[in-house]
Every structure is written in structure tokens, then in C-alpha cells.
Amino acid sequence: AYIWDKLNLKSQEVDLRKFDRLDGAASKVHAGGSVAELVKMLLMEMRSDLEKVRAIWIWVCHHIEYDVEGFHNTELRSSSPDSALRSEKAVCAGYAGLFKEMCSLAGVQCVEISGYSKGYGHEIGTQFRGDSDHAWNAVHLEGKWHLLDSTWGAGNVNHNSTEFTFSYNEFYFLTNPALFIEDHFPMESKWQLLEPKISLQQFENNLQKSSHFYNLGLQSIQPESSVVRTVNGKANITIEGTSPTLFIQKLHENKDCAIISLKTNGAEIEVYPQKTGKQKLKLFAKAFSSKDESYHFICEYLVHCDSINRKFKIPKELNNPVGPSWLTESQGLLQPSQPNPIIHTEDGRCSIKFHTEKELRVMAMLYSDDVQMTEDIKRRHIFQSQREQWVEFKVQLPQAGMFVFQLYANKKSVPGNHYNFICNYLISCTNPKVKWSIFPLTYNNELVEPLSGVLPANRSVQVKLRIPKVTEVSVQGKSVYPLTLTKAGYWEGTCSTTGSKDLNVMVQEIPNHNTYSFVLNYQIENE
Structure with a gap:
């Protein structure tokens, strides 16, 4: 990979804010009867060569439509500057020819470049042979050549090039050559504007990152080759950027084959194909700060999978991202006790802790493809x-397998019971002996023992829990068993399960009052 100024995507430092007035005026200029008349009207107030090139660029990108009919039928195609101006349509050669002619009339040195491109419809692994398939320009400013592509700056065609949509793309104006070479390979190597030059084979093999990749502030992605081979049924991808970014993926149109873990201004993606062979992996991203919910395509890999990891199947309920990150911190959940997205447990139990903001309410659910559970059992x-500003989740799995731990939260000040999704953990247990029962049904207390929600029949059971701001606590079954408050602040005592179908812990909040509140329930096994 070539070194480039990661703070500036341009080959020349440009303050785009200074172009606001120029861009607005240039885009509104109406074409005259000839290219010469248009250039004269367009450049009346332009002084520097950069301003002239900018005005020409803006006009062409906003007024010339890609000629999809001419693309498919050469008899309908015309590439001369005059015909492009009259019809306001052109293919790439028409864009480049018009741009060159306008720059020449403006007194700016400009050349038309032909070469290969990774445009719409490009397939990974394509070998470029024969005549060029695209055209673009280079302009000479302040003693240096700069690259631009007004065809791609103007908008997009659909996959089979039958429909064009104006969609201005700033990325292809004076693009840094190290980035331009990712999808533009000139027939004359000198117009790479790079040292050392790259070969056509390198161009074919290198990963193509879309303009959205760089416009989102993303800087690098590994691997750099467009073809990835799995190792033990898994492929790893690492992305780095400059600002918080969210990601999604599709592997052969399947969204359930990857784990995305957000890192500081980037992500780590683990891909687990569910079938062997070659499959397209498409990655999409959006800025976390963006109010737009849509994700933008950033790149595509071709994944070669020789074998499937059948021991690691991602549950369908798993939503990315997985694990704690800056995203969970932004929602008020800090200092996670489990920093990794996947929790491996041998005995089927684990604990997850977060330091929380005071005004946050949290809840969690457990999911599995292999275990049918009601909503109540999931909880x-x-x-x-x-306790204080720490929330802890103890998890007991009903059996071995892959489970999704989903975490939700909302502000206490927000009315209603709607909770926002925060993140997932993936909990993995391979021990076939694991078979934990549910926890007791509990409300607003810190329970120490017993933690099993199902108790054996005909047994004496020790109970210990902390419930603040109550005056009396008792366990009610066939009989009533009062608990005692210790100096450590716990309510403790012993009760019996004999003759009971369940046990309920009741509390009295007001002294000498007959009103009791239910806080905890245990089920009793059948005799």
C-alpha cells in the first residue's frame, strides 16, 4: 500500500468550504451555443487555474448525464465535445473529451487518459485485456499533475448500466493517486503518478474500496487482497478509521455468518461461511453521528471456503455488533467485566458486569437456536x-451450545417500557453435562442464595438476600419462615420446602402495617 496523507484525500490541499459560492454559481450556468461560449460565461469571475478547473468540474458533473443508450449501442454514441454539450449526454470518453476541451479554452493544461477501471459490474478476478474500457483526465496545477474523473463524479449507473442517476461525488476531484489507482489503471503507466508503479496483475488482485470507504474517514482494511481464504472455517477482516463507525455485512446475501466487534474507530470482523466454495462478502458502513439510517457499500471480498467450522454456528438471533465497545459506553455502560465478544464457559455459567449511569435501566435476554424457551424462561x-452503580448479570445455561446474550437499556426519565438494543455477547459451552435450571423470579433485591429457581422437595434451605428500606422479610410456603437482619445488612434464615409447590419471599416496607409485597419466587420440584 502507498503512503498517503490520511487527513486529506486530495493530491493538493483544498479547502472545499472556500468553493461553496463558486460551486453554487458554476452549477447554475446555462450552456451557450458552443463550448467556447460556455467556458466564457463559466469563468467570468475565476482567477486562478484551480478555480477554473473547479468551475469546469462542477458544471460537467451537474449537467452531463451518462449516456446509457450510447454505452450499449455504439452507433448512438458520440464523444465529441460539441455533441456532448448539445445533448447533455456522454459516455466516459465524451466526459473526458469535453473536460479537456473546456480546460484548453480556459488556458489550463489538461490531458485525456484511457485505461481500465473497476466500475459498476466489475467482478473480482476479472483479467483486463485488450482495449481500454474507461477514460478520465489529468490537469496541471502549480507545477504538478492531478487526476480527476468527471464521469464518476457526476453520478451512478445501475448494475447493468441501463439507468443513470445524478449523484455528485467529490471524491474523484484531484484524488490522491494512491487512492485513484484502486479503480483506475492507465494504459500509459506514467499517468499512475506513483513511484514505484504497480503492475496490471497487482491492480487486478488489489481490494477495491469505494469512495464511501474514504468519505466515512476509514483509512485501512486488512487483508488488502480482494480474495480471502478461510482458515479452519473462518476469515478475519480488520478495519481502521478516524471516527466512530457502524458496520454490517452480507455473505452471499446471508447476514448470519459473521461477528462484528467494534473497536476504537474501526472494527474486527470474523466470517464463518456456512457452505464451501467461493462466496461474495460485501461490507457496508455508516457514520455513528449520521442521522441517516442507510449504510453505504465500502468494499467486496471473494471468500474461498474449503471447510466449514460446524462446531461454531452463529445463532440467528445474533445482531451485530457483538461485545462491549465505544457504542456501549455511549449508552452509559462502562468498564465491562467481559471485554471480549465471545464468552467461553466450561461449566455453563458466567457473570457479566457493567458500571452504569444512575439514570439507566437495563435488562437482558438469552436466545438459542437449539433450545425452545418462552419469553419468561429467556429472562x-x-x-x-x-448495587450502587454496578449492574451484574449471572447466566446459567440450560444446556451446552451457542447462546446469544442480548442487552437492552433506556433512561429512567423516558416514559414507557421501551428498551433500546445495546449489544450482544455470544456465550459458548461445549460441555454436554451442563443442565442448569432457571433462576428464581425476583424483583429489586440482591440475592445471595439460593440462586436456583427450582428447589428440591422436602429439604431445608438457607436463604440470604439484601433488600434495602424494608422492616420485615419472610419466606412463605406451607408455613411462614421469618428472616433476620444481620449487621452486614443481609436478611438471612432457613425455610423448608416440605409440602409446598412454591416458596414466596414477602417484605413489609411500613412498620406495623398489614401490607406485604412479593419480591421473590421459587418453584419446588415434584416429589
């Missing part, structure tokens, strides 16, 4: 407790 394999 009751997780025991949630909160």
Missing part, C-alpha cells in the same frame, strides 16, 4: 442484580 436463565 430467568439470567439473574440481574444492581
Whole structure:
């Protein structure tokens, strides 16, 4: 990869804000009867060569439509500057020819470059042979050549080039040569404007990153080759950028084959194909700060999978991103006890802790493709407790397998019971002996024991829990068993499960009052 100024995507430092007035005026100029008349009207107030090139660029990108009919039928195609101006349509050669003619009339040195491009419809692995398939320009400013492509700056065609949409793209104006070479390969190597030059084979093999990749502030991605081979059924991709960014992926149109972990201004992506062979992996991204919910295509890999990791199947309920990150911190969940997205447990149990903001309410659910669970059971394999500003989730799995731990939160000040999705963990257990029962049904207390929600029949059971701001606590079954408040602040005592179908822990909040509140329930096994 070539070194480039990662703070500036241009080959020349340009303050685009200074072009606001120029751009607005240039885009509104109406074409005259000839190219010469147009240039005269367009450049009346332009002084520097950079301003002249900018005005020409803006006009061409906003007024010349890609000629999709001419692209498919050469008899309908005309590439002369005059015909492009009259019809306001052109293919790439028409764009480049018109741009060169306008620059020449403006007194700016400009050349037309032909070569190969990775445009719409390009397939990874394509070998470029024969005549060129695209044309663009280079302009000479302040003693240096700069590259630009007004065809791609004007807008987009669909996959089979039958429809054009105006969609201005700043990226292709004075693009840094190290970035331009990713999708433009000139027939004359000198117009790479790079040292050392890259070969056609390197151009064919290198990963093509879309303009959105760089416009989003992303800087690098590994691997740099467009073809990736799995190792033990997995492929790894690492992305780095300059600002918080969200990502999604599609592997052969399947969204359930990858784990995306957000890192500081980037991401790590683990891909687990569910079939062997060659498959397209498409990556999309959006700025976290953007109010637009749409994700933009940033690149595509061709994944070669020789074998499937059948021991690692991602549950369908897993939503990316997975694991704690700057995203969970932005939602008020800090200092995670489990920093990794995947939790491996041998005995089927684990604990997840977060430091929380005071005004945050949190809840969690457990999902699995292999275990049918009601909504209540999904919650009751997780025991949630909160002390001061720490929230802890104890998890007991009903069996071995892959489970999704989903975390939700909202502000206490927000009315209603709507919780926002925060993140997932993936919990993996391979021990076939694991078979934990549900936790007890509990409300607003810190339970120490017993943690199993199902108790054996005909047993004496020790109970210990912390419930602040109550005056009396008892366990009610066939009999009533009062608990005692210790100096450490716990309510403790012993109760019996004999003759009971369940046990309920009741509390009295007002002294000498007959009103009791239910806070905890245990089920009793059948005899």
C-alpha cells in the first residue's frame, strides 16, 4: 500500500468550504451555443487555474448525464465535445473529451487518459485485456499533475448500466493517486503518478474500496487482497478509521455468518461461511453521528471456503455488533467485566458486569437456536442484580451450545417500557453435562442464595438476600419462615420446602402495617 496523507484525500490541499459560492454559481450556468461560449460565461469571475478547473468540474458533473443508450449501442454514441454539450449526454470518453476541451479554452493544461477501471459490474478476478474500457483526465496545477474523473463524479449507473442517476461525488476531484489507482489503471503507466508503479496483475488482485470507504474517514482494511481464504472455517477482516463507525455485512446475501466487534474507530470482523466454495462478502458502513439510517457499500471480498467450522454456528438471533465497545459506553455502560465478544464457559455459567449511569435501566435476554424457551424462561436463565452503580448479570445455561446474550437499556426519565438494543455477547459451552435450571423470579433485591429457581422437595434451605428500606422479610410456603437482619445488612434464615409447590419471599416496607409485597419466587420440584 502507498503512503498517503490520511487527513486529506486530495493530491493538493483544498479547502472545499472556500468553493461553496463558486460551486453554487458554476452549477447554475446555462450552456451557450458552443463550448467556447460556455467556458466564457463559466469563468467570468475565476482567477486562478484551480478555480477554473473547479468551475469546469462542477458544471460537467451537474449537467452531463451518462449516456446509457450510447454505452450499449455504439452507433448512438458520440464523444465529441460539441455533441456532448448539445445533448447533455456522454459516455466516459465524451466526459473526458469535453473536460479537456473546456480546460484548453480556459488556458489550463489538461490531458485525456484511457485505461481500465473497476466500475459498476466489475467482478473480482476479472483479467483486463485488450482495449481500454474507461477514460478520465489529468490537469496541471502549480507545477504538478492531478487526476480527476468527471464521469464518476457526476453520478451512478445501475448494475447493468441501463439507468443513470445524478449523484455528485467529490471524491474523484484531484484524488490522491494512491487512492485513484484502486479503480483506475492507465494504459500509459506514467499517468499512475506513483513511484514505484504497480503492475496490471497487482491492480487486478488489489481490494477495491469505494469512495464511501474514504468519505466515512476509514483509512485501512486488512487483508488488502480482494480474495480471502478461510482458515479452519473462518476469515478475519480488520478495519481502521478516524471516527466512530457502524458496520454490517452480507455473505452471499446471508447476514448470519459473521461477528462484528467494534473497536476504537474501526472494527474486527470474523466470517464463518456456512457452505464451501467461493462466496461474495460485501461490507457496508455508516457514520455513528449520521442521522441517516442507510449504510453505504465500502468494499467486496471473494471468500474461498474449503471447510466449514460446524462446531461454531452463529445463532440467528445474533445482531451485530457483538461485545462491549465505544457504542456501549455511549449508552452509559462502562468498564465491562467481559471485554471480549465471545464468552467461553466450561461449566455453563458466567457473570457479566457493567458500571452504569444512575439514570439507566437495563435488562437482558438469552436466545438459542437449539433450545425452545418462552419469553419468561429467556429472562430467568439470567439473574440481574444492581448495587450502587454496578449492574451484574449471572447466566446459567440450560444446556451446552451457542447462546446469544442480548442487552437492552433506556433512561429512567423516558416514559414507557421501551428498551433500546445495546449489544450482544455470544456465550459458548461445549460441555454436554451442563443442565442448569432457571433462576428464581425476583424483583429489586440482591440475592445471595439460593440462586436456583427450582428447589428440591422436602429439604431445608438457607436463604440470604439484601433488600434495602424494608422492616420485615419472610419466606412463605406451607408455613411462614421469618428472616433476620444481620449487621452486614443481609436478611438471612432457613425455610423448608416440605409440602409446598412454591416458596414466596414477602417484605413489609411500613412498620406495623398489614401490607406485604412479593419480591421473590421459587418453584419446588415434584416429589
